Amino acid sequence: MSEQQLIERAKNGDTKAFEELMKRTQTNIYNLGLRLLGNKEDAADLMQETYIKAYENLDRFEGRSSFSTWLYRIATNNALMKLRKEKNKKVSIDELKKFGDKSYKIEISDWSENPSSYFKSAELKEVLQKAIDSLPPKYKSVFILHDVEGLPLAEVARILSLSVPAVKTRVHRSRMYLREKISEYIKKHGN
Amino acid sequence: MKCEDIEKLISEFIDNEIEKSMRDMIEEHLKECRRCLSLFETIEKTIALSRSIYRKKKVPKGISERVYYEVRIRFKK
Numbered sequence: 001m002s003e004q005q006l007i008e009r010a011k012n013g014d015t016k017a018f019e020e021l022m023k024r025t026q027t028n029i030y031n032l033g034l035r036l037l038g039n040k041e042d043a044a045d046l047m048q049e050t051y052i053k054a055y056e057n058l059d060r061f062e063g064r065s066s067f068s069t070w071l072y073r074i075a076t077n078n079a080l081m082k083l084r085k086e087k088n089k090k091v092s093i094d095e096l097k098k099f100g101d102k103s104y105k106i107e108i109s110d111w112s113e114n115p116s117s118y119f120k121s122a123e124l125k126e127v128l129q130k131a132i133d134s135l136p137p138k139y140k141s142v143f144i145l146h147d148v149e150g151l152p153l154a155e156v157a158r159i160l161s162l163s164v165p166a167v168k169t170r171v172h173r174s175r176m177y178l179r180e181k182i183s184e185y186i187k188k189h190g191n
Numbered sequence: 192m193k194c195e196d197i198e199k200l201i202s203e204f205i206d207n208e209i210e211k212s213m214r215d216m217i218e219e220h221l222k223e224c225r226r227c228l229s230l231f232e233t234i235e236k237t238i239a240l241s242r243s244i245y246r247k248k249k250v251p252k253g254i255s256e257r258v259y260y261e262v263r264i265r266f267k268k
Binding site for chain 1 (some may be wrong): 250266
């Protein structure tokens with residue numbers, strides 16, 4: 001049965017149709033939760049809140065975007081509210097804005113001197129994970145949706161109600177910041 | 192094209208969001224400039240590493256069942 005048919009049935013109270021929609025989309029929503037919030041308890045809560053909200057608002061879903069984009073939108077907005085309450089130290093927006101500022105000289109090192117196995121080290125991954133978690137929520141969400149989930153820029157813009165240029169700017173600054181964090185680590189511990 | 196232009200455009204280049212003539216100019220620059228090529232390569236590596244730390248996981252059965260149950264309760268109301 002097509003997604004559209006399932007949505008119509010679910011709107012008319014067909015539980016099985018809604019469950020089928022959940023079945024088709026739950027892996028993406030759960031993984032988005034894991035990626036944004038970092039643990040399975042919060043990812044499970046996010047998944048539950050997302051589907052309950054989706055069910056309660058199903059009548060308002062007009063099909064202008066795909067069902068999956070609509071779910072991503074609900075899930076990301078919920079996750080953003082949770083992320084904003086996080087107490088861990090975040091990098092400041094001003095710090096991120098330096099990327100793109102002509103007066104800021106980017107230090108560029110060549111990572112190719114390090115063997116590929118070096119990049120598989122748990123320690124380096126932990127450094128990167130911490131750096132991603134330190135991104136302000138509005139940067140982290142864009143980075144996760146575009147660079148990790150692989151969603152196109154225009155879809156990320158729709159999910160977050162942003163312009164495409166705003167998404168591009170946040171993607172660029174996030175990448176530059178994370179790249180710099182890895183570079184700092186390599187400078188200290190690499191070849 | 193200057194290095195500072197590359198620094199500004201490199202993400203759009205990676206995302207294939209740049210028109211062909213500009214893309215060609217960036218590719219030419221990257222062939223000649225080791226520094227900008229390193230910038231390009233290290234950003235690509237950053238993205239690949241980020242993806243590698245977030246491998247897709249299956250929804251644990253218990254979680255899936257719990258969510259189905261909670262949604263079903265609301266359906267009944």
